[in-house]
Amino acid sequence: MTRFHFTFATTILCAVIALTLGNFIFLAAVILVFLLVVGLGVAIPQLHFFGDFICRGDSTKKCVALTFDDGPDPRSTPQLLALLSERGVPATFFCIGQRVEAQPQLAAQIRRGGHLLENHSYAHSHFTNFYSTARLEKELLQTQAVIKEAAGFTPGYFRPPVGLSNPNTFRAAQNAKLKVIGWSIRSLDTVIKNPQAIVARIKRGLHPGAIILLHDGNIPAEKLLATVKSLLDTLHELGYEIVRLDELLK
Numbered sequence: 001m002t003r004f005h006f007t008f009a010t011t012i013l014c015a016v017i018a019l020t021l022g023n024f025i026f027l028a029a030v031i032l033v034f035l036l037v038v039g040l041g042v043a044i045p046q047l048h049f050f051g052d053f054i055c056r057g058d059s060t061k062k063c064v065a066l067t068f069d070d071g072p073d074p075r076s077t078p079q080l081l082a083l084l085s086e087r088g089v090p091a092t093f094f095c096i097g098q099r100v101e102a103q104p105q106l107a108a109q110i111r112r113g114g115h116l117l118e119n120h121s122y123a124h125s126h127f128t129n130f131y132s133t134a135r136l137e138k139e140l141l142q143t144q145a146v147i148k149e150a151a152g153f154t155p156g157y158f159r160p161p162v163g164l165s166n167p168n169t170f171r172a173a174q175n176a177k178l179k180v181i182g183w184s185i186r187s188l189d190t191v192i193k194n195p196q197a198i199v200a201r202i203k204r205g206l207h208p209g210a211i212i213l214l215h216d217g218n219i220p221a222e223k224l225l226a227t228v229k230s231l232l233d234t235l236h237e238l239g240y241e242i243v244r245l246d247e248l249l250k
């Protein structure tokens with residue numbers, strides 16, 4: 001039973017009690033609390049409200065995984081790959097199917113660099129959370145096919161756009177044989193302007209087994225590189241090892 005099912009069952013029970021008592025203020029409060037809790041469950045992956053949202057790895061080892069969303073982007077991915085290669089650091093890229101289709105050579109380059117190339121939906125619609133299970137499953141499978149075609153690799157992980165989820169997310173992912181991945185540290189790199197401030201935010205939340213959310217799409221290459229360089233130095237100074245997501249989740 002998921003937390004959502006438990007909340008739903010409790011709400012029905014409370015609603016029946018409210019109706020039996022004829023107390024409509026209690027009923028309204030029950031409905032309001034239900035909507036609030038479900039809203040939080042949709043927006044916060046770490047609540048694991050609808051299913052097994054994987055947001056962190058093994059906390060007994062001082063390892064973290066860097067994850068880059070929204071690529072591949074010809075304006076930043078090649079420079080990022082060059083930096084990762086120079087530092088010998090593996091990463092995990094949650095790529096958008098449409099962008100992989102437009103830049104198959106970049107997708108192949110990500111894989112050749114020894115990184116993971118995973119599923120971040122086909123179109124990255126902000127309405128993905130309103131999709132039926134069948135529609136989302138179709139998008140996921142379409143993205144799997146595009147990535148396989150471009151990079152010869154079938155992803156095992158799916159990160160929903162904007163991290164929003166509902167029961168359909170987990171059903172569709174399970175049907176497409178994908179595990180749903182969130183994060184434990186959101187860098188807010190698309191919002192915070194200063195790379196040092198982004199790294200300081202990550203440092204504050206740092207913990208063994210962290211999954212760090214960064215972006216490699218719609219972000220100026222200079223800012224991305226400055227952030228990643230500083231982050232790699234900080235992680236090195238603090239004695240953290242950077243591993244791929246599959247390694248972190250072993």
Ligand SMILES: [Zn+2]
Nearest residue numbers: 069070161162
């Ligand atoms: Zn995204």
